[in-house]
Amino acid sequence: DAGITQSPRYKITETGRQVTLMCHQTWSHSYMFWYRQDLGHGLRLIYYSAAADITDKGEVPDGYVVSRSKTENFPLTLESATRSQTSVYFCASSSVAGSQETQYFGPGTRLLVL
Amino acid sequence: DQQVKQNSPSLSVQEGRISILNCDYTNSMFDYFLWYKKYPAEGPTFLISISSIKDKNEDGRFTVFLNKSAKHLSLHIVPSQPGDSAVYFCAASRYPEKLVFGKGTKLTVNP
Numbered sequence: 001d002a003g004i005t006q007s008p009r010y011k012i013t014e015t016g017r018q019v020t021l022m023c024h025q026t027w028s029h030s031y032m033f034w035y036r037q038d039l040g041h042g043l044r045l046i047y048y049s050a051a052a053d054i055t056d057k058g059e060v061p062d063g064y065v066v067s068r069s070k071t072e073n074f075p076l077t078l079e080s081a082t083r084s085q086t087s088v089y090f091c092a093s094s095s096v097a098g099s100q101e102t103q104y105f106g107p108g109t110r111l112l113v114l
Numbered sequence: 115d116q117q118v119k120q121n122s123p124s125l126s127v128q129e130g131r132i133s134i135l136n137c138d139y140t141n142s143m144f145d146y147f148l149w150y151k152k153y154p155a156e157g158p159t160f161l162i163s164i165s166s167i168k169d170k171n172e173d174g175r176f177t178v179f180l181n182k183s184a185k186h187l188s189l190h191i192v193p194s195q196p197g198d199s200a201v202y203f204c205a206a207s208r209y210p211e212k213l214v215f216g217k218g219t220k221l222t223v224n225p
Contacts, residue, residue, distance in 0.1 A: 004157075033212070042120075042217035043158070043203060058212065090157050102148065103213060105157030 003027070006091050006106040014114050019078045021109045023091030031094045032074040033058075033103060034066065036087040043090065049074055081113045117141050118206050120216035128224055133191040135219050137204030142185065144206040148213070149178060149189050152201045161202075162189070194223045 004025040013019050023032065034046040035058075045058030047066040055066050063085060065077045074093075078085055088110050092103040119138045127133045135149075145166040150158035164171040164178045164187070171178050177190045191198055204216040 035215075040217065043215040045212055048212060092157075102160050102163065104160065105150075107157045108155070 004091060004093055004104055004106040006089075006109050008109060009107065010110050012112045012114065013081050015081060015083060017081050019081050019111065021076045021078075021089055021091075021111070023074045023076070023106060025072055025074075025091075025093045025104075025106075027093060027095065027104075028071055029093035029095045029104075030071070031096075031103075032068065033092040033094075034064070034074070034076045035090045035092065036060065037090060037108075038087050046076065046089075078111075081111075083113050085111065086113045087111060116216075117144075118204055118214050118216040120202075120204055120219050122219050123217070124220040124222070126222045126224060127194050129196055130193045133189075133194040133198065133221055133223065135189040135191075135202050135204075135221065137187050137189075137216055139185050139187075139206050141206070141208065141214075142182075143208045144214075145209070146207045147178070147180060147187050148205045148207075149176075150203040150205060150215075151198075152203065152218070158203055191221075194221075196223050196225050199223045 007022045033048040035043045044060050049055045049068040052071050088108050090108050091106040094103045148163040149161040151161045152158040162173050162176050180187045199222050201218045201220045203218045205213045207213045
């Protein structure tokens, strides 16, 4: 399917486990982003990538690792999950850098850390 | 330090009436503003945007107004429909910085 997809859509894990959330886009967009959405905080940027092998931290990067070996994929790894990482995670992509930046979002992954 | 603020967590309007969602920002260097709509269990979807060189942009029932002197933008939906019930996020950007989102306003349109 064309567009941006995320997997899994729902995930339950335990504290201390490693979890990887997948993101795939078919538009060949250069830019990809990971956000988390929490009540009272809106959307907060975790990491972003301007191109393959180029990544940078966002507002809340602690506890997360990203990689981007291929343009279309941007996985997010929680190295040792904590309860505070229970959230809804959104991946997004955009083709344009800078001001005229319209991002397109995936459907989200709802993560529960027990 | 919240750069983009949506001070109303929720808004309820009657079908057919106007919905006005507000957003304030603190960074005068922002030069592009967007509104996203989000339904439950879905990702946000782009709705409408405006460049800082304009003060109004219209797309069908949706109009965004920008008041740079007040650092304020608003989204008008006329007429409101039950399908417009969603969470609306305001976002702003300034090259080369990334988008900054507000916390969102939940709009409920009652039939």
